[in-house]
Amino acid sequence: METMNVWERFNAAVSFSEVDRAPVFPMLVSGAARLCGITQGEAWRDHDKAREAIIKCYYDFGYDFACKPNFYYDQVPGILTGAPVRYRTPGKKGGEDDLIQVNERPLFGREDYDKLASLGWNAFWEEQYEKMSGKPFSALIKTQEFGHRIYSEDLKILEDKGIPVYLPATVDSVLMAFSLCRTFLEFSKDLRQVPDKVEKAMQASCDELIKNTLKMCEINGGKIVFIVLERGSGAIYPLSIFERFEWPFLKRFVDAFVSEGITPWLHLDTDWSLNLPYFKEFPKGKCVADLDSTTNIFRAKEVLDGHVCISGDVPASLFSIGKPEEVTAYCQKLIREVGKGGGFMLTSGCECPVDVKRENLMAFVETGLYYRP
Amino acid sequence: MTKELAAALADFDEDMLLETLKTRLESGEPPLSLLKELQKGMGMVGERYNKDYFLSDLMLSADLFQRSMEILAPSLTAQTGDFVGRMVIGTPKGDIHDLGKNIFCSLARGVGFEVMDLGVNVPVETFIKAVKDFKPHLLGFSALLTPGFTPMKEVMDQLADQNLRASLKVIVGGGVVTPTVKEFLGADGFTTDAMDGLKQCKTFLGID
Numbered sequence: 001m002e003t004m005n006v007w008e009r010f011n012a013a014v015s016f017s018e019v020d021r022a023p024v025f026p027m028l029v030s031g032a033a034r035l036c037g038i039t040q041g042e043a044w045r046d047h048d049k050a051r052e053a054i055i056k057c058y059y060d061f062g063y064d065f066a067c068k069p070n071f072y073y074d075q076v077p078g079i080l081t082g083a084p085v086r087y088r089t090p091g092k093k094g095g096e097d098d099l100i101q102v103n104e105r106p107l108f109g110r111e112d113y114d115k116l117a118s119l120g121w122n123a124f125w126e127e128q129y130e131k132m133s134g135k136p137f138s139a140l141i142k143t144q145e146f147g148h149r150i151y152s153e154d155l156k157i158l159e160d161k162g163i164p165v166y167l168p169a170t171v172d173s174v175l176m177a178f179s180l181c182r183t184f185l186e187f188s189k190d191l192r193q194v195p196d197k198v199e200k201a202m203q204a205s206c207d208e209l210i211k212n213t214l215k216m217c218e219i220n221g222g223k224i225v226f227i228v229l230e231r232g233s234g235a236i237y238p239l240s241i242f243e244r245f246e247w248p249f250l251k252r253f254v255d256a257f258v259s260e261g262i263t264p265w266l267h268l269d270t271d272w273s274l275n276l277p278y279f280k281e282f283p284k285g286k287c288v289a290d291l292d293s294t295t296n297i298f299r300a301k302e303v304l305d306g307h308v309c310i311s312g313d314v315p316a317s318l319f320s321i322g323k324p325e326e327v328t329a330y331c332q333k334l335i336r337e338v339g340k341g342g343g344f345m346l347t348s349g350c351e352c353p354v355d356v357k358r359e360n361l362m363a364f365v366e367t368g369l370y371y372r373p
Numbered sequence: 374m375t376k377e378l379a380a381a382l383a384d385f386d387e388d389m390l391l392e393t394l395k396t397r398l399e400s401g402e403p404p405l406s407l408l409k410e411l412q413k414g415m416g417m418v419g420e421r422y423n424k425d426y427f428l429s430d431l432m433l434s435a436d437l438f439q440r441s442m443e444i445l446a447p448s449l450t451a452q453t454g455d456f457v458g459r460m461v462i463g464t465p466k467g468d469i470h471d472l473g474k475n476i477f478c479s480l481a482r483g484v485g486f487e488v489m490d491l492g493v494n495v496p497v498e499t500f501i502k503a504v505k506d507f508k509p510h511l512l513g514f515s516a517l518l519t520p521g522f523t524p525m526k527e528v529m530d531q532l533a534d535q536n537l538r539a540s541l542k543v544i545v546g547g548g549v550v551t552p553t554v555k556e557f558l559g560a561d562g563f564t565t566d567a568m569d570g571l572k573q574c575k576t577f578l579g580i581d
Contacts (some may be wrong), residue, residue: 006381029454072520088469096465097465097467098467098520099467099518101468101469101470151510153478184429184432184472185432185433185436185472188429188432188433189433191429192385192433235427235428236427236429237427237428237429238425238427241429262376269548270548292567293551294548315549315551315553316549317519317549317550317551317554318523318553319519320519320522321522321553321554321557322553326420326553353518353519353520353521353549354518354519354520355522355523357522
């Protein structure tokens with residue numbers, strides 16, 4: 001029997017307090033459109049239709065949270081909270097029912113690190129954006145502010161219907177932002193060939209990324225920040241790189257957000273097994289480690305138990321081509337083993353895939369709602 | 374002081390590698406022996422992987438090998454390389470990710486495979502045509518997104534229908550690949566790790 005509302009349950013899971021059951025929700029965006037019979041292109045063109053798909057899926061499946069209220073460039077619109085990447089949008093540069101994908105290309109050159117170090121993140125983009133895109137910086141701000149406005153409107157519509165949304169703000173980790181700005185390959189070369197320049201530019205950017213994100217939280221009234229961490233793991237770089245270029249800045253992010261009463265949601269794509277022990281330095285019971293099924297979640301439980309809440313990690317392939325009984329069995333195992341003693345949320349490993357089978361999503365939700373080990 | 378090509382590549386000594394390669398090529402050294410040295414360097418990278426080297430290092434070595442090959446390739450065209458096997462690889466339609474695939478291609482070329490890289494967003498019929506024309510020993514799929522599963526299955530079905538499957542080993546790699554995906558496709562191997570994928574390919578063909 002349920003005795004908590006969704007936010008009480010969420011907060012209890014984060015703080016390792018007793019829960020009536022683990023929270024259950026997929027990160028469902030592109031899949032919502034497909035489940036409601038509209039293409040990705042249509043969803044990007046028709047904002048009302050996309051939002052309705054997200055609302056319909058919430059009602060149809062009955063999970064705890066919608067992750068966000070609609071489709072947006074960037075996870076959630078924000079002012080300079082990450083690399084101003086270019087996208088391959090469905091129905092435009094991408095196929096009508098393709099997924100939106102980042103069109104990765106250098107947004108600044110190696111020669112720009114010094115300028116970034118002296119100007120800081122925000123002022124740098126005021127100068128750099130037009131050079132990079134051919135459009136004035138004011139156009140970027142206008143687009144981001146427009147995104148912000150429609151996010152607020154969408155959020156209000158969902159809240160009026162009693163649908164909780166857990167993603168009010170997102171930010172790229174400093175390493176992630178820089179890697180996207182330079183491209184994965186060029187940034188990896190920079191780390192080897194001009195590490196001091198990279199570090200100085202990161203030092204000059206970190207606090208502004210934090211401030212920009214806190215401003216978003218203030219505007220959206222949210223208490224969770226989704227930190228995108230996809231390129232700094234021990235699968236990609238040695239710990240010496242992590243310790244110098246990811247960890248100190250991530251720690252600053254976490255400390256700043258926690259001190260404002262905001263929960264850092266660490267979106268950890270790729271295998272972070274080697275890095276997990278560092279996370280025990282985070283304030284106890286204040287953060288979520290969101291795993292994508294690449295990191296061994298059962299091992300993560302052993303390392304982070306009682307300290308950092310874990311969310312995850314039903315694999316995309318299971319949602320997409322697995323059988324409902326396989327989904328159920330895996331979710332039950334997660335609840336039994338990772339959920340033991342609390343500090344767990346049953347979620348999709350990264351985004352629930354666009355081609356999720358309806359019966360698999362239902363098996364995921366029903367297991368979360370009703371399975372009690 | 375010059376450095377061996379293999380060591381320069383494995384140590385990411387970019388300037389030394391590219392300059393030495395150009396100098397030695399211009400001085401008349403056989404391109405094939407230079408290629409063998411580069412391949413030895415890729416082998417050294419492989420030995421260091423999972424010990425001192427990480428994914429980013431594979432990416433850097435793949436990039437260096439590729440750039441070295443751009444210097445060497447015009448001189449190699451008239452020669453018959455003694456390839457250890459032929460492979461077709463591509464990222465299926467709907468997916469434009471190419472990082473893992475590109476790393477794998479360089480690693481495979483580095484150990485002597487002849488690789489036809491079809492690129493990204495590859496239609497089903499392009500895979501089939503490449504298998505017919507190139508007659509590879511191996512077919513590789515690279516996928517970071519689940520919508521790639523259906524086109525990959527279509528390729529597999531068409532290969533079977535056209536009696537092209539039996540002569541091929543098929544491997545699928547990428548961040549979303551699991552045993553479920555291997556089973557769904559009826560592939561011979563799967564991996565989330567380029568170096569492991571290469572090892573499987575070599576095993577398929579009985580190469581040490």
